[in-house]
Amino acid sequence: MMLYNTLTRQKETFSPIEPGKIRMYACGPTVYNYFHIGNARTFITFDALRQYFEYRGYEVTFVQNFTDVDDKIIQQALKENLTSVEVSEKYIEAYFADADSLGIRRADVHPRVTETIPEIIAFVEALIQKGVAYEQQGDVYFDVTAYPAYGNLSKQSLDELKAGARIEVNEQKKSPLDFALWKAAKPGEPFWESPWGPGRPGWHIECSAMARKYLGETIDIHGGGGDLTFPHHENEVAQSEALTGKPFANYWVHVGYLNVDNRKMSKSLNNFFTAREIAAEYDLEVVRFFILSAHYRNPINFSREAMTAARSGLERLYTALENWRYYHDHAPETEGTEDQNQIATLENYRERFMAAMDDDFNTADGLGIIFELVKAGNALLTEKPGRKVLQRALELLQELAGVLGLLQKEDTSEGSLEDAVEKLISERQQARQNRDFARADAIRDQLKEQGIVLEDTPEGIKWKRVVNDR
Numbered sequence: 004m005m006l007y008n009t010l011t012r013q014k015e016t017f018s019p020i021e022p023g024k025i026r027m028y029a030c031g032p033t034v035y036n037y038f039h040i041g042n043a044r045t046f047i048t049f050d051a052l053r054q055y056f057e058y059r060g061y062e063v064t065f066v067q068n069f070t071d072v073d074d075k076i077i078q079q080a081l082k083e084n085l086t087s088v089e090v091s092e093k094y095i096e097a098y099f100a101d102a103d104s105l106g107i108r109r110a111d112v113h114p115r116v117t118e119t120i121p122e123i124i125a126f127v128e129a130l131i132q133k134g135v136a137y138e139q140q141g142d143v144y145f146d147v148t149a150y151p152a153y154g155n156l157s158k159q160s161l162d163e164l165k166a167g168a169r170i171e172v173n174e175q176k177k178s179p180l181d182f183a184l185w186k187a188a189k190p191g192e193p194f195w196e197s198p199w200g201p202g203r204p205g206w207h208i209e210c211s212a213m214a215r216k217y218l219g220e221t222i223d224i225h226g227g228g229g230d231l232t233f234p235h236h237e238n239e240v241a242q243s244e245a246l247t248g249k250p251f252a253n254y255w256v257h258v259g260y261l262n263v264d265n266r267k268m269s270k271s272l273n274n275f276f277t278a279r280e281i282a283a284e285y286d287l288e289v290v291r292f293f294i295l296s297a298h299y300r301n302p303i304n305f306s307r308e309a310m311t312a313a314r315s316g317l318e319r320l321y322t323a324l325e326n327w328r329y330y331h332d333h334a335p336e337t338e339g340t341e342d343q344n345q346i347a348t349l350e351n352y353r354e355r356f357m358a359a360m361d362d363d364f365n366t367a368d369g370l371g372i373i374f375e376l377v378k379a380g381n382a383l384l385t386e387k388p389g390r391k392v393l394q395r396a397l398e399l400l401q402e403l404a405g406v407l408g409l410l411q412k413e414d415t416s417e418g419s420l421e422d423a424v425e426k427l428i429s430e431r432q433q434a435r436q437n438r439d440f441a442r443a444d445a446i447r448d449q450l451k452e453q454g455i456v457l458e459d460t461p462e463g464i465k466w467k468r469v470v471n472d473r
């Protein structure tokens with residue numbers, strides 16, 4: 004498999020440290036709010052990447068943290084009149100609920116800062132001993148000048164970085180680029196006792212400490228949203244490599260931006276959506292389909308049109324599933340060369356799917372192959388295939404879609420096909436009333452491809468199944 008590595012800015016052949024095993028870490032949410040649709044993209048991407056590795060036979064250990072100590076949590080606690088612990092508990096629970104509905108599986112470990120304090124303190128102490136960190140009035144800072152490779156991940160020179168950095172009034176650091184490993188407690192804030200007095204960890208140190216605790220000194224893959232490359236991931240590399248003298252992560256995987264209506268998502272632009280808000284309007288499987296329909300490194304634009312397209316794409320997959328099931332149940336029990344050839348034709352799509360996915364986890368092309376399989380399966384119906392062939396077609400469709408976490412709904416009875424067809428018919432009638440004949444024709448063609456033909460009758464539009472004549 005080829006994987007793009009931010010560290011080298013190129014696609015590389017993926018090769019894990021230990022054959023057959025993958026140690027993967029992704030930065031999780033700061034739990035002060037419901038996660039937004041941009042976060043959802045990152046979580047879905049790593050969930051699907053993990054699933055694909057497992058499909059390819061790897062044993063994956065996946066760690067995703069919760070940042071449960073942070074300025075934003077402290078502020079939110081004041082706003083909601085809760086304690087910081089209550090705020091983080093509330094939004095960790097919300098994370099799991101929202102992740103579940105997006106089909107995102109639990110990580111093997113979801114470590115929290117509040118449960119990793121001893122490891123964080125030991126890490127910071129060791130950095131001070133190594134001479135790459137210093138204490139200043141209860142704060143501890145990482146000394147960037149003591150780590151010559153700083154800037155390597157984000158491909159920026161120290162001079163460039165220095166030009167962009169500044170010291171906040173309340174900070175005691177020696178150089179603008181130095182960053183806090185430990186912060187002295189301010190009144191009213193949560194704190195822990197440490198060799199430097201009461202305080203709490205800075206943000207970056209938690210991921211270095213957690214990755215080390217659960218995955219070891221060098222891990223295979225570290226990832227997160229692209230916006231974390233600098234300073235967060237740069238700082239993680241500096242801390243970890245300064246401590247161990249070994250590479251921290253062999254592959255850095257970063258997920259592209261999600262825009263809303265072609266603009267950067269922001270509360271002030273009124274285009275900021277949480278996954279929860281989206282769930283009120285769309286089935287979250289549609290969201291997952293939408294996100295995986297783009298390559299993970301490309302920017303993606305969330306819009307009503309894109310969601311409508313995703314919905315009809317997903318419907319096409321479900322309709323094929325239903326339809327093939329119907330034909331399967333009514334197919335003759337045959338077994339012969341013809342059947343074997345048809346099965347071989349279908350199996351070919353698995354190879355093509357894997358080839359697409361092996362090329363830097365290209366889910367966009369992978370989905371494209373799934374649609375080609377659907378087309379081929381629909382075309383096969385004209386040859387009146389035997390039950391075994393249809394059985395294989397069904398299994399294959401569910402297998403490949405399942406790798407992306409799609410088509411997992413159990414409720415795919417005959418009734419849901421009828422609902423889907425009826426919905427498309429009324430959508431088509433609406434389109435005709437609006438004189439949008441292109442859309443009306445597209446719906447008719449889509450149904451036809453799925454073996455469903457519309458008939459105008461005195462009682463209105465009726466539909467029936469026919470074997471395709473293409």
Ligand SMILES: [Zn+2]
Pocket residue numbers: 029030031210235
């Ligand atoms: Zn992190």
